[in-house]
Amino acid sequence: MWRVSELTTRTRALHELNMEHNKQLGTVIVLLIAVVAAIADEIEEVRLVGGSGPCEGRVEVKIRGEWSTVCEEDWDEKSTAVVCRHLGCPQVSGYDPQVSSFEAGTGTVWLTSVTCKGQEESLNQCKYSIETGDVCNHKKDIGVVCRGDMEEIRLAGGGNECEGRVEVKHRGQWGTICGLDWYTSNALVVCRQLGCKLTDEPQVKAASFGAGTGKVWLSNVKCVGDESAVWDCKHQMWGSGSCKHRYDAGVICSGGPQELRLVGGTSVCEGRLEVRHHGVWGTVCGDYWNDKDAAVVCQQLGCSTSGSQIKATSFGPGSGNVWFSNVDCTGEESNLWQCRHQMWGHPFCDHEQDVGVMCAGEPEEVRLVDGKNECEGRLMVQHRGQWGTVCAYFWGIKEATVVCKQLGCGGHHEDDLQAKVTSFGAGSGKIWLSHVKCSGEESALWECKHPMWGIERCGHKNDVGVICEDKRTGMSSDFRLTNGSQRCAGRVEMMSSGKWGALCLSHWDLQAANVLCRQLQCGTAVSISDGGDSGENLAWPDEFHCEGIESNLRECTKTVLGNSRCPRQSTAGVRCSGTMESVRLVSGTSHCDGRLEVLENDIWGRVTDQEWDIKEAQVICRELHCGEVIDLFTLQGPAHGVIQWDNIICQGSERQIKECLKTQHKSSDVSTDLTRDVGVICSESGSVQLVDGPGRCAGTVQVYHRGEWAMVSGDSWTLANAEIVCRELKCGHAINANTMEVNGAGKVWLKDLRCAGQENKLRECSSSSWRQVDSGDKEAARLVCSEFIDFRLAGGANRCEGTLEIYHNGNWGSVCNNVMTGHMASLVCKQLECGTSGLYQGAASTSDADAAPSWLKFIHCRNRDRSLSECLSSTWGRTTCDIKAHIKCAHEGSA
Secondary structure (H helix, E strand, C coil): CCCHHHHHHHHHHHHHHHHHHHHHHHHHHHHHHHHHHHHHCCCCEEEEEECCCCCEEEEEEEECCEEEEEECCCCCHHHHHHHHHHHCCCCCCCCCCEEECCCCCCCCEEEEEEECCCCCCCHHHCEEEECCCCCCCHHHECEEECCCCCCEEEEEECCCCCEEEEEEEECCEEEEEECCCCCHHHHHHHHHHHCCCCCCCCCCEEECCCCCCCEEEECCCECCCCCCCHHHCECCCECCCCCCHHHECEEECCCCCCEEEEEECCCCCEEEEEEEECCEEEEEECCCCCHHHHHHHHHHHCCCCCCCCCEEECCCCCCCCEEECCCECCCCCCCHHHCECCCECCCCCCHHHECEEECCCCCCEEEEEECCCCCEEEEEEEECCEEEEEECCCCCHHHHHHHHHHHCCCCCCHHHEEEEEECCCCCCCCEEECCCECCCCCCCHHHCECCCECCCCCCHHHECEEEEEECCCCCCCCEEEECCCCCCEEEEEEEECCEEEEEEHHHCCHHHHHHHHHHCCCCCEEEEEECCCCCCCEEECCEEECCCCCCCHHHCEEECCECCCCCCCCEEEEEECCCCCCEEEECCCCCCEEEEEEEECCEEEEEECCCCCHHHHHHHHHHCCCCCEEEEEEEECCCCCEEEEEEEECCCCCCCHHHCEEEECCCCCECCCCCEEEEEEECCCCCEEEEEEEECCEEEEEEEECCEEEEEECCCCCHHHHHHHHHHCCCCCEEEEEEEECCCCCCEECECCECCCCCCCHHHCECCECCCCCCCCCEEEEEEECCCCEEEEEECCCCCEEEEEEEECCEEEEEEEECCCHHHHHHHHHHCCCCCCEEEEEEECCCCCCCCCEEEEEEECCCCCCCHHHCEECECCCECCCEEEEEEECCCCCC
């Protein structure tokens, strides 16, 4: 008998043996099912349907007893060869089986992704996928031609057998080739295949010869250029695709070179682009055209491209053929036809999109109009001297942000910038830009992607508007400090023409620096310094002539005319105090002289003091970073105005006036008393000026003393004395010193003035007295400095026409006609009070030995310039002109 324990052990062993047997049996069953399924999905039969015989037609396969079609995906001639071999269809020696299109089938599209090596005996031996869903539709049903006549090729519709529309014969029927994406490399294969004569540099062209008829046999042809037949190139299967006959490809195997010209502009280097092809002039489609394409045109025409503003822009519609489309240049090509392009005469646009080119032109400008301030409004851009609007299509926050940055509207940190897109109503004139797409990192709007200038794709009802806002101050600024260790110190940069550039150190002074510090809410200027190398940024020659009490640099007089170029290594810098001022000097020449005012409870008020002395005055000069006290005074204050303090006691060592003992005025109400206000003149004061003259650097000399302006006595007035004044005013050197009788009117100071010639300021010279000259008949000092600028029109029928002459360095001289514009002519006429417009023309240069010099090679006035002194120019100096600037004004206001 078995013991229970032995039975249990044996039973467990039998159970485990049975489980292993069942597992092996299950594996066999699964493998059998897989084999059956694989057999079930085998291609049972193959046939060709819809052709002229059993060896051509649409490929159909029988799987699971059902006939259906094969998708063209991944199908090629190797797969075609296997089908032909599978069907036992004979193949003509040297003839390759072709992939071709026949009518669409029905039912399920069984096979996709068929991949054969070409040596298989049947389609079953190739790789393929069985699909039962909607992976492929019947438009992509594959077809096969196992035998038949060889394909043929010809050119039709041209002047000879080597030019014309490309036609190919397939399955015994002539048809065409689709010209979409048809390039010169394709045309080259056709010409070689036809045996047309080719030189080392063949003039092979892809050109249009009109629409053909019949089937469009080949589409998406992509040749490398060395194929022996066009059907050896990559292409869709024969007869597939939806290309229309209006896109039929054509070829010119030999022909004369094309020509190029620009028409409709002001010179041979700007205008609508026209090309001569087949002896006929036509235009170029502007779709996808950009500045790289324009640069190739400028180079090909021999127009200077160094430093110029090359632009793709519209000069209106042309006529005749649109020869060129879809041009795509790298910018390195030597002529336009070397760029990738659609075949000649195959237009994708009408004449409204005819492209234009400017090989040289002034930079564009941007502004906002019809808003509450200059940082909001309808967006306007200036192009070719004309202001126009921007289409709002595709416009968004990124584009608005670029505009705000370009205008300098916003904070000095990116997170301070807010930009909003809104409408400010319809504008008028040109719509210069449309479909603008920015990344937000561009420094100017025209650096963003956009079609060429002046192609209008929307009406003025879609003119875009922008609101820029600085969250910190709500103010805008086109000035900034960079390259510094803190926000209120660094290199001074200005936005102009959409680009940041550094100001010149040689054109920078403490008065302008103090205005900038106040403008940037950085207090007062502590010092000016070298801002260092401007790097990749530009350097501007603009010079600001500030009194130092302005709230914004825009309020200062600015000159550019005749200024030398600024070296990149010598730029203006400033270090501001960083805190807003609580004291100021007003009614003087600068922030360093005048009547004292203090800020209490957000109200500026007067200061009165019966015992005002040098200790208190010295604290004021120190706090305002204005040097040492050179004069202090009291004067009758205004009849109205808040008096904040009426007594101050300082030790003289305090850093700020608030550290001194002071008495608060009894009332903050407007005072009507005539208490004497206090004032001070510090050593950094600009205490001299020229008045009643034709320019900033010529006139009667005045000095600021004891709170008021007075003339300088003409007694002992010399050219050496005048030299000091010109130096102090940064007006060059003195070229004339004379006197003028004042006949008892006005105060005259500084009798017996004597200067050694080394002084930097007139106050450093010695004199017998600062007292007023009391004699009845007085002589006042006058002078003319070398950088005094006056201008006139000379040699014409009246004072409002003639050669433009400028008075400089003691002589009248002409200006060369280079870069002269209508805007500049109009600006001159307005300043001469000769009307609001002017025409410019060249006047022949005289060769007389005693002829007046030519002072400037060019003057370039921008639309924002409001006087000739603000215009850009070459540096002052005698030069030779072939043609002098000649202007004829409208005669309103002419004498």
